[in-house]
């Protein structure tokens with residue numbers, strides 16, 4: 394938990410100024426060339442030069458607790474982002490919990506390096522992040538690189554409008570201190586606290602979309618590129634338990650807008666082989682002690698699942714409106730758009746009715762789709778990605794300079810050449826366990842000495858841990874050695890690539 398680990402020497406301000414000066418000279422040179430070309434003429438070569446030099450806008454849309462499985466209902470996200478760019482089929486998070494995951498987004502670091510260990514003080518939450526990284530995070534780096542930066546939605550847990558606008562943000566629209574209320578919440582507009590009521594038009598996700606569309610409308614005529622982090626708060630559940638608007642069957646569950654009140658009323662709850670897992674003898678005691686589900690528990694999971702999907706349709710509408718706004722302004726082609734979630738969620742797999750913070754796939758896998766300059770259209774990327782890659786990707790696209798040693802890597806090269814990936818070794822960690830996820834295996838070491846090992850190629854639902862299977866002894870030894878290298882890694886030592894150890898016949 395060293396606080397200065399991974400810290401680079403302070404950036405020389407001159408280098409930022411020099412870079413801005415070079416950009417300005419380049420822009421002037423281009424303007425002069427365009428003036429010589431005369432009005433009405435069009436030079437494809439100059440067009441390419443301008444496109445190559447203009448830093449892209451960056452729009453990151455992040456949901457809260459959204460599973461990969463739920464992406465099947467996000468028709469606009471899939472058709473307007475994934476189909477127009479890259480869909481990452483195997484994207485993970487280092488620590489599947491809101492605040493640590495968002496701290497990773499803002500630093501490009503794994504939890505053991507960024508030091509935000511949970512959602513609440515003293516080891517986590519906004520206060521912990523701010524004390525460690527207030528003046529050195531993605532927003533600050535992008536501002537230094539000449540970007541206009543904005544956050545709309547939920548910021549880090551326990552952010553309660555102190556300070557009214559944190560450093561690094563040119564514009565600020567945070568729902569605080571209670572981000573999960575669909576109605577009757579407060580929005581902090583650049584330091585002015587605005588209270589929203591309980592009319593259908595006050596529905597939080599739609600208000601966030603309106604703020605974001607307004608932002609795009611205002612900022613896209615500007616030459617200055619923008620970075621917008623739009624963080625919706627669904628499908629996370631949240632109070633109040635009784636809302637004035639339909640649907641009442643989603644009280645005490647994620648709350649959809651009235652227009653989607655019953656869109657998934659008859660949607661069946663997915664029941665993969667791991668649902669209410671019949672035999673958990675291979676699993677740690679925390680799972681073994683769980684009883685099979687009572688019918689009332691299954692009904693609860695199903696209702697919650699349906700309300701989640703309905704609430705996500707509000708986000709899907711928002712993405713359609715945002716893309717339309719960018720297109721109308723001619724800014725779509727030069728905007729890097731990223732869609733993701735901060736962590737996954739359980740819906741009954743392995744006898745876990747709800748929640749996250751476990752090493753199983755449902756918890757650590759998240760949606761990740763991106764489109765933008767240089768990203769090929771309609772590609773599916775099977776190599777592993779992780780949330781620590783997002784900051785490096787954005788820094789790469791924006792030509793910014795990170796103040797921290799980042800643990801992830803830019804995803805832009807792998808979208809063009811998936812074969813550059815030789816087998817990434819991802820660290821999954823949180824208090825209580827550390828794990829290594831490779832393309833084929835998941836190996837977990839718990840603090841109390843328990844172990845799990847899954848061969849995901851043969852057992853994608855993680856039904857049978859092989860940690861006591863002698864046929865897998867050499868696989869386990871090798872993964873344990875690799876995990877030893879990763880648990881204290883920083884920067885390049887987190888990015889080792891190895892082929893998977895061979896599985897037994």
Ligand SMILES: [Ca+2]
Pocket residue numbers: 457458490491629735736
């Ligand atoms: Ca979350």
